[in-house]
Amino acid sequence: MTTAPQPTVTEAVDDYLKAIFELAEEGGRASTASIARKLEIAPASVTGMLRKLAEQDPPWIAYEKHRGAVLTDRGRQRALEIIRHHRLIESYLHHTLGYSWDEVHDEAEKLEHAISEQFEERIAEALGDPQSDPHGHPIPRKDGSMPERNEIGMLELEVGAGALISRVSDRDPELLRYFSRLGVRPGVRLELVERSPFDGPLLVRLDGATELTALGNKICREIHVSPDGPTEEP
Amino acid sequence: MTTAPQPTVTEAVDDYLKAIFELAEEGGRASTASIARKLEIAPASVTGMLRKLAEQDPPWIAYEKHRGAVLTDRGRQRALEIIRHHRLIESYLHHTLGYSWDEVHDEAEKLEHAISEQFEERIAEALGDPQSDPHGHPIPRKDGSMPERNEIGMLELEVGAGALISRVSDRDPELLRYFSRLGVRPGVRLELVERSPFDGPLLVRLDGATELTALGNKICREIHVSPDGPTEEP
DNA sequence: GCTCCTATTTAGGTATGCCTAAATGGCTGC
DNA sequence: GCAGCCATTTAGGCATACCTAAATAGGAGC
Ligand SMILES: [Mn+2]
Ligand SMILES: [Mn+2]
Ligand SMILES: [Mn+2]
Ligand SMILES: [Mn+2]
Numbered sequence: 001m002t003t004a005p006q007p008t009v010t011e012a013v014d015d016y017l018k019a020i021f022e023l024a025e026e027g028g029r030a031s032t033a034s035i036a037r038k039l040e041i042a043p044a045s046v047t048g049m050l051r052k053l054a055e056q057d058p059p060w061i062a063y064e065k066h067r068g069a070v071l072t073d074r075g076r077q078r079a080l081e082i083i084r085h086h087r088l089i090e091s092y093l094h095h096t097l098g099y100s101w102d103e104v105h106d107e108a109e110k111l112e113h114a115i116s117e118q119f120e121e122r123i124a125e126a127l128g129d130p131q132s133d134p135h136g137h138p139i140p141r142k143d144g145s146m147p148e149r150n151e152i153g154m155l156e157l158e159v160g161a162g163a164l165i166s167r168v169s170d171r172d173p174e175l176l177r178y179f180s181r182l183g184v185r186p187g188v189r190l191e192l193v194e195r196s197p198f199d200g201p202l203l204v205r206l207d208g209a210t211e212l213t214a215l216g217n218k219i220c221r222e223i224h225v226s227p228d229g230p231t232e233e234p
Numbered sequence: 235m236t237t238a239p240q241p242t243v244t245e246a247v248d249d250y251l252k253a254i255f256e257l258a259e260e261g262g263r264a265s266t267a268s269i270a271r272k273l274e275i276a277p278a279s280v281t282g283m284l285r286k287l288a289e290q291d292p293p294w295i296a297y298e299k300h301r302g303a304v305l306t307d308r309g310r311q312r313a314l315e316i317i318r319h320h321r322l323i324e325s326y327l328h329h330t331l332g333y334s335w336d337e338v339h340d341e342a343e344k345l346e347h348a349i350s351e352q353f354e355e356r357i358a359e360a361l362g363d364p365q366s367d368p369h370g371h372p373i374p375r376k377d378g379s380m381p382e383r384n385e386i387g388m389l390e391l392e393v394g395a396g397a398l399i400s401r402v403s404d405r406d407p408e409l410l411r412y413f414s415r416l417g418v419r420p421g422v423r424l425e426l427v428e429r430s431p432f433d434g435p436l437l438v439r440l441d442g443a444t445e446l447t448a449l450g451n452k453i454c455r456e457i458h459v460s461p462d463g464p465t466e467e468p
Numbered sequence: 469g470c471t472c473c474t475a476t477t478t479a480g481g482t483a484t485g486c487c488t489a490a491a492t493g494g495c496t497g498c
Numbered sequence: 499g500c501a502g503c504c505a506t507t508t509a510g511g512c513a514t515a516c517c518t519a520a521a522t523a524g525g526a527g528c
Contacts, residue, residue, distance in 0.1 A: 031505080031506090032505070032506055032507085033504095033505060033506080041506075043507085044506080044507070044508080044509095046506090047506065047508085048507090048508095048509055051507095065507075066505080066506060066507080129503080186521065
């Protein structure tokens with residue numbers, strides 16, 4: 001079984017598809033402005049590229065003027081492929097080459113475009129087919145499916161509820177080092193003890209510590225948790 | 235100590251510098267045509283690029299019309315940096331990720347441009363600072379020096395002489411698989427038993443085998459050996 | 469010293485992917 | 499229902515790195 005005849009996709013195309021996928025995940029269509037912000041390029045440049053992506057023979061996206069972009073099946077497949085690369089590479093750098101979790105993102109951002117399918121296979125195998133990367137982001141499977149999880153934003157957690165930290169944002173290395181100091185990382189248990197008024201900090205007990213930890217409202221937006229499932233009925 | 239302010243070098247520039255370095259190693263200046271052949275691009279394109287490389291602020295090469303190119307110190311430094319990347323990556327793929335030696339070159343050709351200095355350091359460390367890659371090519375050190383060796387082309391070996399295979403060409407995977415079948419690889423001892431006339435094959439004894447191995451004249455050009463040093467005087 | 473031949477360069481063009489500035493159009497508020 | 503604002507698109511450019519075809523120049527051979 002040979003691979004599809006994909007006539008070489010550029011790095012730029014891959015970055016657009018990935019950006020559009022991630023924006024869609026965060027809700028709805030990907031607007032020109034949101035893509036421009038994420039890729040740090042001018043909106044006018046995005047318009048031009050969206051037209052091209054939509055006009056490719058099997059199109060990567062559906063695009064209507066003034067209405068933003070949505071990935072086609074092909075576009076989604078490709079985006080997942082690149083995201084799989086990215087997250088496997090992050091995991092490999094962290095677990096095998098001793099990178100700290102705030103160092104992996106930038107390296108992966110470049111390598112995701114450069115590795116072959118063979119490299120992808122080998123590192124996945126070396127890691128034992130991990131389900132998530134060092135920040136807790138789910139790694140798409142080869143078949144394009146995503147490990148599903150029951151996840152909410154930290155801010156949506158109810159006072160008194162317990163949860164497992166499932167993932168944190170990986171964009172800001174500074175923030176990641178702060179999370180490290182606090183002991184905030186995927187897999188850690190927490191209990192929301194108190195929510196300060198006026199969008200103030202959340203007070204949480206991490207991993208059964210005696211001390212409480214205060215998490216500012218803003219950084220809580222960068223944390224997702226899996227709330228404890230309902231205890232099974234008797 | 236911060237790294238030099240190198241204002242981003244493109245992949246194409248790196249590939250030209252590497253090609254010029256390798257051509258110079260094989261003897262003399264790098265001509266427009268030889269660079270074009272090596273990079274598989276049109277000679278006219280090479281001319282244009284050579285002009286640019288020579289006109290950069292600190293120039294990468296010295297270039298005179300109709301006389302080919304020579305690397306400046308800066309150009310050589312950069313070429314060695316990329317070659318170090320390439321050969322460390324080949325070694326890592328082979329020793330750590332289970333690639334066979336005919337699979338490493340193409341992967342390394344892309345990755346050499348994508349990895350950071352940190353990645354370079356980590357894999358060098360993981361491998362224990364190797365001196366040569368899976369094909370026996372010497373790996374430039376961080377300081378730009380090259381492990382020196384006493385090496386000649388296989389065809390220059392004298393009948394009756396013994397030698398250690400030091401390196402083989404890594405460009406043709408097919409040839410590498412053939413070498414594997416024959417048992418030709420760096421580190422293997424051989425003795426030149428007979429040289430057939432009219433540029434015929436060389437008959438060698440590999441690693442003290444009873445059978446002789448015939449190596450065609452053409453493929454011998456792709457093998458380098460370290461002849462046995464003179465036995466020390468009494 | 470001149471003639472060719474060939475390597476090399478010049479001229480002109482293409483694709484990609486970005487930019488700024490100017491035009492436009494969708495929508496919100498009144 | 500329209501005024502205006504702001505997101506988006508259009509227009510026009512630029513840099514990089516390739517191409518083909520045509521012009522040229524270096525040097526080998528006579
Ligand atoms: Mn990227
Ligand atoms: Mn991540
Ligand atoms: Mn390369
Ligand atoms: Mn090699």
